[in-house]
Every structure is written in structure tokens, then in C-alpha cells.
Amino acid sequence: MAITTVDGVLAGAQPNRFFHKAITPTMVIARPQSLWGLGGIPGAGSFDTTLDGVTLSSTSALVNGQLPFYDPASGQTYLSRFSAHYTAGGGFIWLADRIWHNGGFTITSNAAQSITSPAWPSRDEDGATAGKGVLLGLEISAVAGAAAPTITVSYTNSDNTSGRSATNTFATANSPTAGAFFPIGLQAGDRGVKSVQSLTLSTSWVSGTMNLVAYRIIAGVDLAAGSAGQVIDVLTGNMSKMYAGTVPFLILAPSATTAGYVSGHLGVTQG
Amino acid sequence: MSITNRQGVIDGLMPPIPMFRGNGGNNGAGQISSSWASAGQMPAGVGAFSASLNGATLTGPGVSGQIPLNDAASGERTYLARWAHRPRRSDLLVPMAGILIDRIWHNGGIDATSTSAQLITSPTWLARDEDGSTNGKGVLLAVEIESTMGAATPTVTVSYTNSAGTSGRTGTNIFATTSGQVAGAFLPISLQAGDVGVRSVESVTLSASWLSGTMHLVAWRLIAMIQEVSAMQLVALDAVTSNFPRIYDGSVLFTLGVNYSTSGPSGCSGEIQFSQG
Numbered sequence: 001m002a003i004t005t006v007d008g009v010l011a012g013a014q015p016n017r018f019f020h021k022a023i024t025p026t027m028v029i030a031r032p033q034s035l036w037g038l039g040g041i042p043g044a045g046s047f048d049t050t051l052d053g054v055t056l057s058s059t060s061a062l063v064n065g066q067l068p069f070y071d072p073a074s075g076q077t078y079l080s081r082f083s084a085h086y087t088a089g090g091g092f093i094w095l096a097d098r099i100w101h102n103g104g105f106t107i108t109s110n111a112a113q114s115i116t117s118p119a120w121p122s123r124d125e126d127g128a129t130a131g132k133g134v135l136l137g138l139e140i141s142a143v144a145g146a147a148a149p150t151i152t153v154s155y156t157n158s159d160n161t162s163g164r165s166a167t168n169t170f171a172t173a174n175s176p177t178a179g180a181f182f183p184i185g186l187q188a189g190d191r192g193v194k195s196v197q198s199l200t201l202s203t204s205w206v207s208g209t210m211n212l213v214a215y216r217i218i219a220g221v222d223l224a225a226g227s228a229g230q231v232i233d234v235l236t237g238n239m240s241k242m243y244a245g246t247v248p249f250l251i252l253a254p255s256a257t258t259a260g261y262v263s264g265h266l267g268v269t270q271g
Numbered sequence: 272m273s274i275t276n277r278q279g280v281i282d283g284l285m286p287p288i289p290m291f292r293g294n295g296g297n298n299g300a301g302q303i304s305s306s307w308a309s310a311g312q313m314p315a316g317v318g319a320f321s322a323s324l325n326g327a328t329l330t331g332p333g334v335s336g337q338i339p340l341n342d343a344a345s346g347e348r349t350y351l352a353r354w355a356h357r358p359r360r361s362d363l364l365v366p367m368a369g370i371l372i373d374r375i376w377h378n379g380g381i382d383a384t385s386t387s388a389q390l391i392t393s394p395t396w397l398a399r400d401e402d403g404s405t406n407g408k409g410v411l412l413a414v415e416i417e418s419t420m421g422a423a424t425p426t427v428t429v430s431y432t433n434s435a436g437t438s439g440r441t442g443t444n445i446f447a448t449t450s451g452q453v454a455g456a457f458l459p460i461s462l463q464a465g466d467v468g469v470r471s472v473e474s475v476t477l478s479a480s481w482l483s484g485t486m487h488l489v490a491w492r493l494i495a496m497i498q499e500v501s502a503m504q505l506v507a508l509d510a511v512t513s514n515f516p517r518i519y520d521g522s523v524l525f526t527l528g529v530n531y532s533t534s535g536p537s538g539c540s541g542e543i544q545f546s547q548g
Contacts, residue, residue: 006511011275013515015401015409018370018493020459022445040445041411043464064464068409081514083498085368085529087301229368229498233512261301261446263368263529265496267514 001075003271009080009234012271016081017068019250020263023088025177027254030091031170032181034139034213035250035262036065036098045249047141047211052116053102053196057245066098067248072270077242078234081267082219084250085229088260091253092222095266098247099123099134100214102196107144108204112154117196117214123243124158124192125216131158131194136184137213137251138168138199145206146174152200153184153212158192166190172205181213181251215249218242223255234269242268273348273517274548280352280510283548287353288339291540292526299530302446305415305457306526306539307336307374318374318525320417320487325392326378326472330521337374342520343547349518350510352546356497357505358528358539368529369497369506369539373522375399375410376490378472383420383481388430388474393490399519400434400468401492407434407470412460414444415489420452421482428476429460429488434468452484457527460488494518505541518545 003009021040027033036045045065048054058069071077084093099120105113125133138151151168166185176182186192199212218240221230232238242248252262274280292311307318318336321327331337343349356369375396381389401409414427425448432438442461449456462469475488495513497506518524528539 007276009511010277010280010515013517016493016495016514016516017401017409018411018496020445022447039464040461041459043462043466046464062465062467068467081512083368083496085498087529228500230500231498233514235512264498265493267516269514 001271003076003078003269008271009269012269013080014268014270016265016267018265019067020261022261024259025179027257028173029255029257030253032183033179033252033254034181035179035252036139037141037178042067047103048101049103051102051104051113052118053100055100055118055121056098056247057121058247059245063247065249067266069242069246069248071244075271077268077270079219079237079240079242080234080269081265082221082237083229083231084221084262084264086223086252086254086260086262088258089254089256090223090228091255092220093262094220094251095218095248096215096251097123097218098213098215098249101211103211105199105210107208107210108206110201110203112198112200114198115196120214121245123216123245127243131192133216134192134214135216136193136196137215138182138184139211139213140176140178140180140208141211142209143175143177144208144210147203147206148172148174149205150202151182151184154197155193156195156197157190158194160194164190218248272346272548274350274546279548280546283546284352285545285547287542287544289542299449302530303457304455304528304530306528307415308417309455320379321377322379324378324380324389325394326376328376328394328397329374329523330397331523334523336525338524338543340522340524340545347547349545349547351495351513351516351518352510353507353544354495354497354513355505355507355541356539357541358499367499370527371494371524372491372527373399373494373524374489374491377487379487381475381486383484383486386477386479388476390474391472393472396470396490397521399492399522403519407468410434410468410490410492412442412469412472413489413491414458414460415487416452416454416456417485417487418454420484420486422450423479423481424448424450425481426478429472430474431469432471432473433466434470436470438473440466494524510546
């Protein structure tokens with residue numbers, strides 16, 4: 001089944017759910033900041049500590065840190081309402097599905113650290129495990145040291161070609177705080193990531209804790225004016241599909257470096 | 272029965288209700304202010320507070336301060352069909368957000384000078400969580416200020432039982448408290464990791480004396496939220512764009528406002544309309 005009419009949207013509407021987070025670390029303008037590890041509503045997420053990592057799913061039980069999401073009794077789930085504001089300025093807020101994350105890196109090593117990621121759950125943009133539309137990001141979970149290494153990840157693309165590699169698209173900097181999120185690019189021609197084989201730092205990051213995350217963007221809102229909120233709904237948000245097991249979380253690309261609050265809400269319809 | 276199509280929305284439309292109300296004091300950029308106890312022409316009446324630690328659940332219609340709403344006829348349901356909201360501010364310059372919520376429970380009698388745990392035995396919630404049950408899924412907590420607090424900035428810690436029935440959970444104020452926090456401030460309490468709502472409240476503890484003033488705890492649930500994209504602009508939701516939230520019988524609806532600057536008290540005007548069927 002699928003929702004193909006406005007009446008279907010109304011019939012399948014689920015409760016709107018509130019989120020509210022205080023962003024305490026100093027940020028860098030335009031550099032994405034994950035809200036996964038922050039307390040608030042919802043509470044803080046946790047991180048894996050193994051190089052091979054774990055896939056994440058909300059089907060059996062919600063994952064700590066995720067925005068509430070429940071599988072439909074039947075049919076599909078679609079985004080029908082997403083609003084957010086950031087009180088310290090403008091920027092951009094993404095709503096993303098957190099598919100996999102790992103940990104256990106030796107942050108002082110500049111050798112390739114091998115990873116055998118498990119098969120993704122069927123939540124790429126086609127609802128498959130191939131990884132189309134699945135991206136990678138490096139998330140800092142404890143402030144890193146005074147260095148600015150290049151991050152190189154070796155991966156298999158969504159067409160199942162191995163040996164692909166890419167680096168961080170936003171330059172690293174000394175001592176990024178917890179929550180700093182460095183998206184990893186794609187090699188030319190690639191549309192997503194099926195699995196991860198290794199991560200290499202060009203130089204030691206001295207100290208701290210970092211994690212690699214596989215995620216898929218569901219939607220985003222552009223906070224165009226300072227402190228103004230923004231909304232998408234079922235008519236303006238492209239009715240993005242949210243597959244069973246989705247683990248929604250937020251990533252903010254701020255226009256200011258100061259601490260502030262992110263608030264908003266999420267609504268879905270199912271049928 | 273329930274409404275599952277546009278014709279049903281139209282068939283069940285109730286008369287629009289005008290709204291014109293203040294939002295209490297402004298504690299700074301980003302802070303949330305409650306309209307509960309603010310004077311305003313519509314809806315009539317000023318919300319009252321409980322004076323006991325155990326507090327009281329709230330059931331409409333007829334609660335002073337609530338947006339007027341009668342229960343649906345037997346076998347029918349109520350939904351939000353339209354909400355038009357325009358912030359009004361003394362400086363007329365800065366946008367804000369509006370939040371429509373159901374006030375499920377509130378308490379009082381909290382000793383603002385005590386740093387001991389003040390025990391609370393909240394009554395069973397009404398069947399108005401997001402599933403229409405008493406479990407508390409989607410039910411959140413907040414501190415609401417009735418009269419100006421003293422010159423201190425305590426952390427407020429609440430012990431609660433989550434919607435899955437697990438006791439001993441704790442949360443704290445997400446917005447930092449401010450010295451001399453003014454009446455109307457509404458400070459949401461965080462959820463412990465993994466929780467999706469609150470079933471009951473067991474205690475409240477201040478990390479330091481707040482010296483003076485009157486504070487309350489409120490249990491509430493989000494119905495809808497509007498983001499204002501420019502100053503003084505009226506923004507409207509309808510049945511489709513609001514995600515058609517269901518409103519359970521007995522709901523006690525009122526609005527919150529998010530302040531984006533420190534200047535001037537804020538409020539809102541607009542109208543709200545429900546559909547029943």
C-alpha cells in the first residue's frame with residue numbers, strides 16, 4: 001500500500017512530536033553539528049565502541065537519542081510535518097535517518113583502521129540494502145586534540161564497486177567539540193555507500209573520541225533569517241518516505257558559533 | 272468513528288474561535304512563555320494554578336484560561352482543522368514561534384527556597400497521551416513561573432516514571448534558569464535517554480534556593496507548532512498542513528510562544544477551528 005491522495009494523508013496522520021535541545025558546545029559557522037549526543041527532548045544518544053559498528057533500528061525498541069518513530073501497522077510512513085528553529089541564528093537543519101555507527105578508533109593512529117561494516121538495513125532511498133543515498137559522516141563524541149587531519153574513508157559504493165575512497169568535505173580544525181560532524185564526500189560517479197572498509201587519518205588527532213556514521217537525509221529546512229523558524233509539510237516537503245526501523249536524528253549547520261536552542265516538531269502519516 | 276477524508280473535515284467544521292492573548296513575561300531570546308495566566312480578551316478567563324504538590328489533572332470544557340472546546344458527540348472525534356497565529360510584540364521586529372498544547376496536569380506548593388527533594392504523588396493522567404491512554408507517551412513536563420523568582424539560577428531536577436512504567440527517571444530544565452525569572456516563563460524538562468514520555472511525577476529538587484517567587488510543574492502534550500518566518504506575519508495551519516492532530520475529549524488547550532529577543536512581552540492573535548466527526 002501507499003498513500004497517493006490527500007485523503008490518505010489525513011487518514012494516516014500520527015501525533016506530532018516535539019523536540020527541544022540546548023546546544024552547548026562552541027560551533028563553527030556552516031560546519032554541521034550533530035545533536036545526537038545532546039540531552040533534552042529526546043534524551044541523549046549513545047555511541048558504539050567497535051570498529052565494525054552496529055546498524056540501528058527502531059523496529060523492536062526505540063534507540064536512545066532518536067526522535068520517536070514507530071513502524072506502521074501496514075503500508076508506508078511519509079514525512080508530513082517538520083519544523084525547527086535555532087535561537088542563536090539561522091542555518092540549516094537536516095532530518096536524517098541514522099543507519100549505522102561505529103567507534104573504537106585509535107585517534108592517534110595514521111594507519112588504515114580496518115572496518116567490516118554489517119549489511120545496512122533496508123533503508124536506502126529505494127528501501128533496499130544497496131546504499132543508494134546513504135552517506136557517511138565522522139562525528140566527534142569527545143573533544144579531539146589540537147590537530148587538523150584529513151579523514152579518508154575506503155568504502156564500497158551502492159553499485160557494489162569496492163575500493164572507493166573519499167575525504168571530509170568540511171576541513172577539520174583544532175579541537176572540534178563533541179557533536180562536530182564532518183560529512184565524507186563521495187568518489188566521482190557514486191550515489192551512496194553500501195559498506196565501509198577502512199578509515200585513515202592523515203595525522204594523529206592527538207586525543208578525543210570519533211565515530212563514523214552512515215546516514216540518509218530525509219528532509220531539511222533552511223533557517224533563512226536570523227532566528228526565524230521554518231516548516232515543511234506534506235505539500236512542501238516532498239512526502240519523503242521513512243522506512244520501517246528509521247532512526248531519525250538532527251544535524252544543524254549553524255550560521256552562528258554561539259550556544260542556542262533548537263526546537264521544533266516532527267509529524268508523519270502512515271498508510 | 273473518525274475523520275479520514277477532506278469531506279469529513281468540511282462536514283465536521285466547528286465555528287472559528289478568535290484568539291487574542293498575552294504570553295506572560297519575556298526571559299530572553301529563545302525562551303518559551305506561557306499564555307496560561309495572561310490576561311486577554313479571547314479566550315476569556317485567566318488560568319489558575321494548583322496549590323498542592325500532588326497537583327490536579329485538568330479536564331475541559333470550562334477550565335478558565337483554556338481555549339473553549341466541547342467534547343465530540345458520542346462516537347465522534349475532534350481534530351485540529353485550522354490554527355492561524357500571529358505574534359504581537361511591543362517592538363514589532365522579531366518573529367517567534369507558537370506552540371499549541373494540551374495541559375494535562377499541574378501542581379503547586381513547591382518551596383522555592385528548599386534544596387531538598389519535594390515529594391509528589393501525581394494522580395493518574397487522563398487518557399490524553401498521544402495514544403489516548405493514561406500511560407503518558409508524548410507527555411512532557413515543564414516548570415512554569417507564576418510570580419517572579421529570586422536572584423538565583425538553580426537547576427530544577429524532576430524525578431518521574433516514564434510512559435513504559437519505569438520509575439526513578441530524571442530530567443532537568445533544558446533552558447537555563449535566569450536570575451529573576453519572570454512570570455509566564457515555561458521551561459521544558461528533559462527526558463532521560465530512551466524515554467518518550469512521562470506517566471507520573473515523584474519529586475522536584477532545586478540545586479539551590481531560588482530565594483522567592485512561585486513556580487509550578489506542568490504535564491503537557493504537543494498538539495501543533497507554528498514557526499513564524501517573519502515579524503508580525505500571520506501563519507495558518509489547516510487540516511492537511513498541520514498533520515491533522517487528534518484532540519482528545521477533555522483537552523485543555525492553550526498556547527506557548529517562543530521569544531526571539533529580550534525586548535518586550537509578547538502575545539498572539541489569530542483564530543482556531545476544530546472539526547468533529
